[in-house]
Amino acid sequence: MTDREKTPAPPPRWFVRSVWTGHRLLFRxxxxxxxxxxxxxxxxxxRLRVQGRRTGRERAVILGYHLDGDSYVTLAMNGWAEADPAWWLNLRAHPSAxxxxxxxxxxxxxxxxxxEERERLWRRFDDYRGWGDIDAFSARRPHTPVVVLDRR
Structure with missing residues (x-):
């Protein structure tokens, strides 16, 4: 049995997308x-609002976070799917948001x-409910960026 087979399965993609859609609708x-x-x-x-890397239009997503001083810290995890989330690709192209x-x-x-900063911030996710077993789930991905949103 491989390490990947031992890790818990994330929720089905249809469920994750439904929750995202419902949360955005609730906020809107x-x-x-x-x-x-x-x-x-x-x-x-x-709610993070970024500029689309291709369209230039505003894109919004609701994310879980914790604080590190005045900075917001989140994970670019895309529901634990292998691909990076679009908001992260947009933010890398246009870091101001x-x-x-x-x-x-x-x-x-x-x-x-x-x-060291990544390791320190990664450990802090365990202080909050709602993330699930991030160590096990992140083992299913090639890399899970820890994203810091520093106030301007």
Missing amino acids: TTGRGLSRPRPGDRMGML EVDTVDGTFGVVGREAAG
């Missing part, structure tokens, strides 16, 4: 669905954490 129609992270409890939810949070809207610059 009610303005609700965002939250602050609570260490020892749940992750926070923010906006986040909507329960505390307001802020300009951010996105980047990938590396080295």
Whole structure:
């Protein structure tokens, strides 16, 4: 049995896409669905608005996050599928973006954490519910970027 066969299976793709669609619809129609992270409890939810790398149009996605000082930290995981999520490809092409949070809207610059910073931030995901077993799920992907959104 390979390591990949031992790791738990992520939710089916149809389920992940349905949850994403429902969350965006909830936010768009009610303005609700965002939250602050609570260490020892749940992750926070923010809305990231990026510029499309091909169209130049605004694209929005709701992401789980935790804080590192004034920076928002998330994972570019695409529901644990192998491919990188479109928002991450867009953010790499155009690092300047906006986040909507329960505390307001802020300009951010996105980047990938590396080295010791990545390891430190990766370990912090265990302090929050909602991510699942990120070590096991990330073993199914070639690489899972830890994305830092630094306030401008």
